[in-house]
Amino acid sequence: MISVMIASLHRDLLLVMRRKSEVLTALFFFVIVTSLFPLGIGSDPGLLRKIAPGVIWVSALLATLLGLQRILASDYADGTLEQMALSPAPLSAIVAGKILAHWLVCGLPLVVLAPVIGLQFDLGGSAVGLVMLTLLLGTPTLSMIGAVGASLTLGARGGGALLSLLVLPLYIPVLIFGAGAVNAQIAGLGAEGHLSLLAALLIFTAVFAPWVAAVSIRISLE
Amino acid sequence: MLRVVNLSCSRGDKVLFSHVHAELKPGEIIHLRGENGAGKTSLLRLLVGLSTPAAGEILWNDVPITRCRESYLRHLLFLGHQSALKTDLTSIENLRLLSAIDGVALTEDAVTAVLGQFGLWGRERFPVEWLSAGQRRRVLLARLSLQSAKLWVLDEPLNALDVGATELLLRMISDHLAADGMVFMTSHQSLDLPNVRVLTL
Numbered sequence: 187m188i189s190v191m192i193a194s195l196h197r198d199l200l201l202v203m204r205r206k207s208e209v210l211t212a213l214f215f216f217v218i219v220t221s222l223f224p225l226g227i228g229s230d231p232g233l234l235r236k237i238a239p240g241v242i243w244v245s246a247l248l249a250t251l252l253g254l255q256r257i258l259a260s261d262y263a264d265g266t267l268e269q270m271a272l273s274p275a276p277l278s279a280i281v282a283g284k285i286l287a288h289w290l291v292c293g294l295p296l297v298v299l300a301p302v303i304g305l306q307f308d309l310g311g312s313a314v315g316l317v318m319l320t321l322l323l324g325t326p327t328l329s330m331i332g333a334v335g336a337s338l339t340l341g342a343r344g345g346g347a348l349l350s351l352l353v354l355p356l357y358i359p360v361l362i363f364g365a366g367a368v369n370a371q372i373a374g375l376g377a378e379g380h381l382s383l384l385a386a387l388l389i390f391t392a393v394f395a396p397w398v399a400a401v402s403i404r405i406s407l408e
Numbered sequence: 409m410l411r412v413v414n415l416s417c418s419r420g421d422k423v424l425f426s427h428v429h430a431e432l433k434p435g436e437i438i439h440l441r442g443e444n445g446a447g448k449t450s451l452l453r454l455l456v457g458l459s460t461p462a463a464g465e466i467l468w469n470d471v472p473i474t475r476c477r478e479s480y481l482r483h484l485l486f487l488g489h490q491s492a493l494k495t496d497l498t499s500i501e502n503l504r505l506l507s508a509i510d511g512v513a514l515t516e517d518a519v520t521a522v523l524g525q526f527g528l529w530g531r532e533r534f535p536v537e538w539l540s541a542g543q544r545r546r547v548l549l550a551r552l553s554l555q556s557a558k559l560w561v562l563d564e565p566l567n568a569l570d571v572g573a574t575e576l577l578l579r580m581i582s583d584h585l586a587a588d589g590m591v592f593m594t595s596h597q598s599l600d601l602p603n604v605r606v607l608t609l
Contacts, residue, residue, distance in 0.1 A: 193508035200505070204496035204535075265490025266506075272456060273510045274481040280509060408459040 190275035194283030195290075198257075202291050208256060212292050213299070216249040220303045231308045238307035239368035242317055243324075246296050247357050250325060253292040254332040254353065255346055257284050258403070262340050271407055277400040285333045285396060293325030316368050316377055323384040324364040330388075330395035331356045337402040360387060409433050410455075410559060410590060415464035417450050424450055425609050428464070432559075434588040437581065439599050442609035448594040449489065451609065452563050455592060456486045485557035487565060491544055495537035499523055499547045502536060507555055514554060522550045526576070541568040549577055552584075560584065562593035 202209055223241045224234055261267045270280045297318050304314040335353035339345040367380035409432065416426035424447035432438055442448050453459045455466060457473050457480070466473050468480045493502045500519050507514050523532045526546045528539075536544060545568050552560060560581075566574055581591055582601055 190509060190511055193505065197505045197509070200501065201494060201496060263490075264494070265488055265492040266494070268458065268488060268490065269486075269492045269506060270509055271458060272481055272484065272486055274478045275509070275511050 187275055187279045190273065191279045191283040191286075194270075194280040195287050196283075198284055198287035199290065202287070208253065209291050209295075212249045212252040213295050215252060216245050216296055217299065217303070219245040219248065221306060224306045234307045235309060235313075235372070238304065238309050238313075239317060239365040239372075241307070242300065242303055243320075243361050243365040246321060246325060247328065247354070247361060249296060250288075250292050250328045250332060251350055251353065253288055254336050254349060257288050257333055258336045258340055259345065262406070267340075267403060268407060271404060277403060278396040281333065281337075281399045281403070282396040285329050285399075288333070289326050289329040293321075293329055296325060297321045313368055313372060316371055319381065320364040320367045320377075320384060323381065323388055324360045327360050327384070327388045327391050328357060330391035331360075333399045334395050334402065337399040337406070340403065340406040360384070363387070409469055410592070411467040411470070412455070413465045413467065415451070415454065415466065416462045417447055417454060417459075418462045419450070423462075426463070428607075428609070430607055432590045432592060434558075434590060435585050437585055437591040437593070437599075437601065437604055439604050439606050440592065440594045440609065441596075441606055442594075446609040448609060449563055452486070452488075452561050452592070452594065456484060456561050457481075483558040484561065485552060485555055485559070486561045486563075487548055487552070488563045491548060493536045493544055493547060496535055498533050499528060499536055499539070499550075500532050502547065503551055503554060506551065510555065512555055519550070519554065522554055523547070525553075526550045527572070542570055542573065545569055546573055549573070549580065553580060558588075559590045559592070562591065564594055564596070566595050566597055 220241055223237065227233060227237070258267065261270070271277055273280065300318045300321055301314050304317060309317065332353055335349050335356070338352065339349045342348055363380045363383045367377040367384070370380060371377040411432075412428060412430040415428040417424045428451065430438060440448050440451060450459070454461050457466075457477065468476055473480045492506065497505070500516060500523065503519050503523075504514050504516070520532050523529070526549055528543060528546060528550070531539065531543070536547065539547070565577060569577065578599070578601060584591060
């Protein structure tokens with residue numbers, strides 16, 4: 187089961203390596219959107235520090251959304267998903283590999299880029315660390331929820347727009363606790379509660395998302 | 409042994425076919441024929457378990473395939489209309505990754521050797537994007553001989569193949585049958601093979 191998951195992860199990463207532009211689009215999007223805010227709002231450090239967590243988190247949500255379609259849609263179109271469903275291994279393990287690949291490509295780089303983005307908002311060292319920690323806990327959840335959304339919109343006409351409508355509302359808890367953690371710490375309230383809830387969301391989706399996505403893929407293949 | 413009992417399939421209100429019976433023992437081949445839209449592909453998809461029948465049962469060694477999914481799929485290879493090949497990857501990568509997802513690890517040398525037999529010598533490291541439709545089909549045939557599945561379910565495997573490749577496939581099928589394999593396939597051409605049982609929808 188683990189070997190199949192690794193095979194599926196390897197496969198998706200290899201595909202990404204052959205088509206780097208798609209990944210870079212999401213990263214550039216994240217960097218550019220977060221850079222537009224300081225330019226548009228002006229150089230009031232107090233205000234920038236205040237909006238930083240929200241801006242970084244909203245941009246991260248939108249950036250992960252860009253790569254979601256790719257998780258399943260092309261495999262559905264060329265029949266790969268059919269072959270995956272016919273593997274003797276559980277389909278959920280294959281899907282889990284795909285989700286992990288999406289996170290490594292669209293989620294992890296955002297965590298790494300966060301300190302650079304933080305500079306533009308004059309965030310202090312501890313706040314930047316916390317932004318990175320919340321992104322590290324939150325972005326995998328985004329990939330999981332996104333995969334469920336992608337599996338539900340398989341084969342639907344205009345699946346891309348539908349996917350955003352379906353997935354963004356489900357992203358709201360992650361956004362609230364992710365940005366909330368940083369705001370709470372800046373306000374001196376401590377971020378432990380928010381972080382625990384983010385971790386709980388991560389565990390919950392990690393258990394259910396691959397399975398739910400696999401069931402939904404089987405339904406859309408019928 | 410594969411047994412199809414009283415199988416019916418419907419799409420919405422329309423009944424595609426009903427009361428289909430068939431039995432496939434080791435060393436046998438069934439050639440499924442029918443007009444366009446008669447439900448040949450639908451029958452194959454039922455057979456491999458991608459969709460569920462409106463009525464009837466499909467038994468693998470007398471057990472319904474829904475109850476022995478894993479061992480059934482281990483013995484099954486399905487080639488559908490869609491190639492499942494990634495055009496960005498080379499044929500070697502495609503074949504190795506497809507079989508890795510089936511839980512079978514193949515070495516690069518083994519895949520290269522088989523691709524050579526299928527006339528893709530020197531092209532195995534090209535992205536599949538650069539191959540013609542017929543050559544892509546040959547890559548899939550290489551998959552048949554690489555993954556030692558007992559039951560082959562083939563949907564129009566002769567499409568886009570030239571004379572040489574058609575002969576090659578027919579020879580592969582007869583070798584497979586001689587080795588107690590089973591084949592369930594659709595084709596609009598009549599098959600030049602001994603002991604072909606024809607099932608018409």
